[in-house]
Structure formats: structure tokens, C-alpha cells
Amino acid sequence: MKDFDYRIVEEAAKQTYIRALCDLPPDVRAALKKAYDRETKPTARSVFEAIFRTIEIADRDKTLICQDTGLPIYKVKIGSAFPWNGARIKKCLYEGAKRATLEFPFRSSSTHPLTRVNPQTSVGVGLPVIYWDFQEDSDTLDILMAPKGSGSENMSKMQMFYPAHGVKALKKFVLDAVVESGANPCPPGIIGVGIGGTADLVVKLAKDAILRPVGRRNPDPQIAAMEEELEEAINATGRGPMGLGGDVSTLAVHIEMAYTHITQNPVAVNTQCWPARRARAVIRPDGSVEYGY
Amino acid sequence: MAEYHLKSPFSEEEIRKLRAGDIVTFDGLLFGIRDLTQIYMFDQNHEPPVSLAGAPCIHTAPSLRKAGDKWEKICVGTTTSTRMERFTPELIRRYGVRAIIGKGGLYQGSLDAMVKYGAVYLAIVGGSAALETRQIEEVEAVYWEHLHPEALYQFRVKNFGPLTVAMDSHGRHLYEEVKAEAVRRLPEIYKKLGV
Numbered sequence: 241m242k243d244f245d246y247r248i249v250e251e252a253a254k255q256t257y258i259r260a261l262c263d264l265p266p267d268v269r270a271a272l273k274k275a276y277d278r279e280t281k282p283t284a285r286s287v288f289e290a291i292f293r294t295i296e297i298a299d300r301d302k303t304l305i306c307q308d309t310g311l312p313i314y315k316v317k318i319g320s321a322f323p324w325n326g327a328r329i330k331k332c333l334y335e336g337a338k339r340a341t342l343e344f345p346f347r348s349s350s351t352h353p354l355t356r357v358n359p360q361t362s363v364g365v366g367l368p369v370i371y372w373d374f375q376e377d378s379d380t381l382d383i384l385m386a387p388k389g390s391g392s393e394n395m396s397k398m399q400m401f402y403p404a405h406g407v408k409a410l411k412k413f414v415l416d417a418v419v420e421s422g423a424n425p426c427p428p429g430i431i432g433v434g435i436g437g438t439a440d441l442v443v444k445l446a447k448d449a450i451l452r453p454v455g456r457r458n459p460d461p462q463i464a465a466m467e468e469e470l471e472e473a474i475n476a477t478g479r480g481p482m483g484l485g486g487d488v489s490t491l492a493v494h495i496e497m498a499y500t501h502i503t504q505n506p507v508a509v510n511t512q513c514w515p516a517r518r519a520r521a522v523i524r525p526d527g528s529v530e531y532g533y
Numbered sequence: 534m535a536e537y538h539l540k541s542p543f544s545e546e547e548i549r550k551l552r553a554g555d556i557v558t559f560d561g562l563l564f565g566i567r568d569l570t571q572i573y574m575f576d577q578n579h580e581p582p583v584s585l586a587g588a589p590c591i592h593t594a595p596s597l598r599k600a601g602d603k604w605e606k607i608c609v610g611t612t613t614s615t616r617m618e619r620f621t622p623e624l625i626r627r628y629g630v631r632a633i634i635g636k637g638g639l640y641q642g643s644l645d646a647m648v649k650y651g652a653v654y655l656a657i658v659g660g661s662a663a664l665e666t667r668q669i670e671e672v673e674a675v676y677w678e679h680l681h682p683e684a685l686y687q688f689r690v691k692n693f694g695p696l697t698v699a700m701d702s703h704g705r706h707l708y709e710e711v712k713a714e715a716v717r718r719l720p721e722i723y724k725k726l727g728v
């Protein structure tokens with residue numbers, strides 16, 4: 241496939257950014273609805289009602305749900321049979337994120353960390369964040385896009401515990417981090433947890449965790465049980481929607497795990513706000529694109 | 534919990550009626566401010582060119598576009614309030630602001646000023662910019678344009694909210710109460726988790 245048109249990839253990178261900002265995934269909507277149904281506190285219920293009206297307006301007017309259009313993250317999975325050129329895909333993601341920002345248009349949040357100059361493009365050195373993965377027996381290019389706002393991202397935490405601290409240190413760390421974060425990450429959202437790996441991998445796992453559809457458990461029963469246990473614990477704090485008190489403090493706890501070193505016991509938390517935004521494009525070698533979540 | 538629909542600017546009496554946990558919507562005048570707006574006012578001593586008396590001020594995150602002389606809204610959301618703590622007591626004392634709108638709440642200094650002068654903190658639902666933008670009928674004026682997107686914005690709003698009274702003029706602080714309650718429950722939750 242020598243003449244695959246890479247403009248398709250650039251367009252998909254642009255469209256997924258815009259779609260993620262305007263169209264909340266169905267699993268998140270369903271989780272919010274379920275949470276509303278079991279919320280008993282009147283102020284907390286009014287928070288949910290505002291959330292539903294926001295989603296409705298964004299649907300109808302094709303407009304941004306939240307003004308913080310975040311930093312762009314792309315998770316790319318390349319099928320073994322997709323005729324790919326990685327360097328070109330990377331360039332397409334950069335250009336697509338930039339074009340989404342300039343052409344929609346929406347605000348850019350990317351900034352030089354020392355000069356604090358914003359190029360007004362949502363991209364820059366090291367941005368967009370891109371994760372590469374590969375898939376056997378597939379001929380598709382799968383792009384998952386997630387814009388990450390600062391209110392929730394600023395609540396990220398990681399800690400390298402020792403094995404002697406055990407699993408209980410990890411659980412306490414997650415619970416304490418959520419109690420501390422209060423209204424900042426616009427709860428109730430997803431609490432992403434990474435356990436195991438190295439210092440960098442554990443944080444990446446926590447990010448992977450917030451991008452999993454709500455309602456899907458980790459396939460490992462031991463981890464799934466820990467997700468349920470932490471969910472219950474976090475909701476029992478009564479922090480509530482927007483930290484104003486209530487029965488629902490989180491929609492879900494998602495945990496991703498990797499093997500770690502015999503002398504390490506790392507944990508990380510990445511919080512996701514109630515607009516748990518993500519969008520997906522699946523591109524085939526014939527150039528057709530299927531959009532989803 | 535009571536629900537109120539008000540018209541801004543507010544009177545002291547109206548504001549003193551509000552209790553933590555009440556829900557408010559309102560029509561009328563709303564000023565948008567941010568970090569730089571207040572640095573310009575308080576650190577660099579610029580008097581606001583318009584009266585803020587009785588008005589609510591929102592910690593705004595505005596995307597606006599200027600078409601000719603007129604400013605149009607693109608997407609207006611709300612930012613975290615805690616960074617504004619240092620300016621808030623003066624904003625209430627000196628300019629008679631009666632409501633601060635934001636997310637996350639403020640600290641004791643602001644609460645003291647609210648008690649003393651009659652003001653409240655109203656919590657908006659963070660992330661709901663689509664709704665907020667819809668409720669802004671017009672960007673009536675932008676003062677100190679050179680500071681945009683951190684200028685002083687004058688909006689006219691309709692049915693703005695729902696807002697939860699999170700800090701009231703009687704000294705109640707809902708965020709702190711909820712947090713204290715969570716901390717009180719923690720030992721029991723730890724026990725259940727086995728930690």
C-alpha cells in the first residue's frame with residue numbers, strides 16, 4: 241500500500257480531539273445517570289442535574305462541554321498488517337491537534353514550562369503526548385484521543401512504597417489522595433490507579449486506567465475486587481459531587497497493574513473529572529474511518 | 534435546604550438570608566475576574582472603572598471573540614478559586630461585592646469578610662461550561678481589554694446556576710464541613726479496608 245493518504249490520519253487526529261471535547265462517551269453518560277439515581281442529597285442531585293443539562297447543550301449545539309480543552313493525549317495501536325509509517329503518523333497527530341485548536345477554534349493550554357509562553361496550538365515540544373502500541377492480526381490503525389484538563393491532572397500522585405508496606409499501603413494512599421483532592425478534579429469522575437511497574441510506568445498505568453470505559457472491570461479477579469473495595473471506600477467518605485457532600489464521590493475506580501521489582505511497591509493515582517472525555521478513530525488500509533469512543 | 538431565584542446586584546439583606554447548602558439561581562449583572570484582574574486592581578492600584586457594589590464576581594475562564602466593537606462569547610467556564618484567596622477579603626470590604634462564584638471554595642480570611650460585610654461564596658458545577666455559556670445572555674463590557682483573557686468582564690446572565698451556597702455570612706463553610714465529616718469517617722473506612 242504505497243499510496244496510503246496520510247491526510248486521513250491528520251483529519252482523524254483533529255476530529256477525535258473535537259469529538260472528545262463535545263461528545264461524552266455513552267458509558268460515562270450511563271454511569272452518571274446511575275450515580276444520580278442513587279444520590280439522595282438534594283444539593284448533590286442539583287449538581288447532577290446541571291451536568292445533564294450541560295451534556296444536552298453540548299449535544300445539541302455541538303459545543304465544548306468544558307472550557308479546559310486540556311493537553312492532547314493520543315494512544316495509538318497499529319495493526320501488524322496496517323501499511324504504516326510511524327514517523328508520518330506522529331506528524332499527523334501533531335498537525336491534527338493543532339488544526340483542531342485553530343480551526344474549531346478553542347483555547348490552547350500548552351505552555352513553555354519556563355517562559356510560560358502559549359503557542360496557541362495545544363502542541364509544542366513533547367506534545368501531543370503519544371503512546372504507541374501494536375496489535376497482532378489486525379490491519380487497522382486505532383487512535384484513542386483524550387484531552388486532559390488541569391483541574392483533575394493536578395491531583396495526580398505517585399509513591400514508591402516498599403514491599404514491606406504491603407497492599408494496604410496502596411489502598412490507603414489511593415483513599416487519602418481522593419479525600420485530599422476535594423472539588424478540584426470536578427468529581428464524580430474516574431479514579432485511575434496504577435500499581436507495579438517502574439516509576440514512569442506506574443503513572444502511565446494510572447492514565448491507562450482512566451481511559452478504560454466505565455463499567456468494565458479489570459479482567460484479573462483480584463484486581464477487580466480491589467476496584468470494588470476502593471470504590472465503596474471512596475463513596476463512603478461522603479465527599480460527594482463537586483466536594484459539596486453526597487453519596488457519590490466517584491463513578492468508578494479503575495486499576496491497571498504491571499509486574500514490578502522484588503524490592504519495589506509503586507502506586508499512582510490519576511483522577512479524571514466527570515467529563516471523562518475520550519474519542520476513537522479506527523482507520524483501515526482502504527482509508528475508511530470509523531469514529532467511536 | 535431552600536431554593537432562591539434572585540436578581541443581581543444583591544442587597545445585604547438578601548445575601549444574609551442565604552444558608553450553606555441552599556441553592557441559588559439569578560438574573561442580571563455578573564462580573565468575571567481572575568488572577569491578573571485582581572493583581573492589576575490590588576497590587577498595581579487600579580480602581581475598577583465600574584461599580585462592583587452588590588454584584589457577584591465569578592472566577593472566570595473566558596473564551597471570547599471580538600467582532601468589531603462587540604465581544605462575543607465562545608465558551609465561558611469557571612476556574613478554581615483558591616488562588617484568589619489573597620484578594621477576596623479586600624474585594625468584599627472595599628468594593629462591596631456580595632457574592633463570589635467559583636469552584637473549590639476559599640479560606641478563612643474570605644469567610645471572615647463574608648461574615649463581617651455580608652457576602653457569600655456560591656459553588657458552580659465545574660466542567661459545565663456549555664451550560665454556563667448558554668446562561669450568559671451578553672458580554673456587556675470588557676474593561677482593561679489589554680489584560681484579556683484576564684480582564685474585567687461585565688456579563689448579563691439569565692437563570693444563572695444552579696449554584697450551591699458553600700460559604701455563608703453566618704460563618705458556615707460547606708467544603709470544610711464535608712471534609713471534616715470525611716476525616717471523621719476515615720478510621721471506620723480504613724478498618725473495613727484492612728489498612
Ligand code: SF4
Nearest residue numbers: 306389391426513660
Ligand atoms: S477538572 Fe475537568 S471538568 Fe473540571 S474544569 Fe478541569 S477539565 Fe473541566
